[in-house]
Amino acid sequence: MTLRAKLDAETGLYRVVDDIAGPLEEINAFLDAIHTRELSLLTVRAYAFDLAAVYRWLEVCGKRLESLTQADLLDFIAHERRRKAQPASINRRLTALRSLFEFWKPEGMAAGVGRNLPSPFYRGPGRDRNLGLYALKKRRTLKLKVKTPRKLVTPLTPRQVNTYLSGLKRYRDIAIVHLMLFCGLRSREALGLKTGDVCLLERRVKVWGKGGKERAVPLSRVVAESIELYAKHERPHSCEGDALFVCLHGKRRGRAMTPAGLRSIFRIKRKRSKVSNANPHRFRHTFGTDMARSGVTLPVLQKLMGHQSPEQTLQYINMSMSDIAQAYIEASAKIRKIYDLD
CATH class of the missing domain: 1.10.443.10 (Intergrase catalytic core)
Known part of the structure; x- marks a missing residue:
């Protein structure tokens, strides 16, 4: 199976095509559905390329979409890690795979033997809060994903x-x-x-x-x-x-x-x-860092950069090592004056 995602010149939509078997309607029907929801063309494109990667894995391991279990997702993660895929890319493809599966099987994916899901945060028995009682909400099952390392991007000087x-x-x-x-x-x-x-x-x-x-x-x-x-x-x-x-x-x-x-x-x-x-x-990261250094507030910077949440902006403007070193030098100078060490 030679799969590729491409833009259909006639319809202007992305399609996943097998060079031998032709269009994969199982994926393309899903792409049509998310296009109907008026998601951007770039979002549809991302789904197309990610699902093409998923179906290449299905071909390699000899599985079919409808027979997948949550335990099989671990095999997919291992496959992607062998291909040196980045954690963020793996998590995005897992999301695309779950969305496609639930599109065709709304009841969801069975657990399967060997399932490994993240443990929910333990909140205690849920009693004696401010000398009262309250009922805990049903714990939400967390989605399987790969831990994404936090990277510090240094802006240009x-x-x-x-x-x-x-x-x-x-x-x-x-x-x-x-x-x-x-x-x-x-x-x-x-x-x-x-x-x-x-x-x-x-x-x-x-x-x-x-x-x-x-x-x-x-x-x-x-x-x-x-x-x-x-x-x-x-x-x-x-x-x-x-x-x-x-x-x-x-x-x-x-x-x-x-x-x-x-x-x-x-x-x-x-x-x-x-x-x-x-x-x-x-260059965009340098803009965000320069704005933060100049005292621009978080809400304003969030609007300027087009971020959906302030958390995105906070991650975007992490201080570089040069910022940390400079702040340390200035603070050290003040501390030395306190102890009369200069």
Whole structure:
């Protein structure tokens, strides 16, 4: 079985197809259902690729979807770990697998022999709370998942940012990086901008984030100027569609830039500037860190970055080691003065 997820040119929907047997209707019917719920195309795409990975595993182990048990999920986790998949990717595929299973079998997945689920938090007998009695709610069964390590992403330094920016020659590339660095846009959000989304007069941009959620982000003077220079001097007058950022050369001149094209640009510029960790997400992370260091409050930063919950923003702006070291040095200096050690 050679499975792949691809975009159907006729319907504009993602489909999972076997090169020999044809479309897998078991998955595609589920994809149609989540599309009907008006989930974003990128969400449908993620489900398609994850479920394709799940069905490759089913083929390897000789199992069928309807016969799976919760114990089989451990085999899937072991399979994915052998493939060196990241914990977050494994957990996302487990979620996709459960959703597909419950789509076809609403009664849920049987336990099976060898099931291993996380233990619920023990809360005691549930009595004598403030000298009263109360009944505990029924304990919720936790979903099986892989422990995800907490990673600390270090933002770019001012020197790295200046080095990278000095190597950019096109106004288009400068404008894209400025939107990530000074407005916190994701790469997909920058590529998804339309000409009508940018208002240079009012210095604001309308951004369509994850799940099709809309937010308005202010434009600083430097960002507005870089967009204006690109629109005036580089963007072709005759473009296919109203995408703001388009290809400037070759057969695709005037067509919207693709994520693959943007990755290629960053890969080339990283090599030339020798700033090896410069990527779209790192510039966005640098924006979040710079805003937090400048005293921007959590609710404001959450809105600027398009996060659904404040917890996401808190994880995003974890202090780097340089922040911790600087705070330690300043505190140590004050402590030494207390004990007259200087």
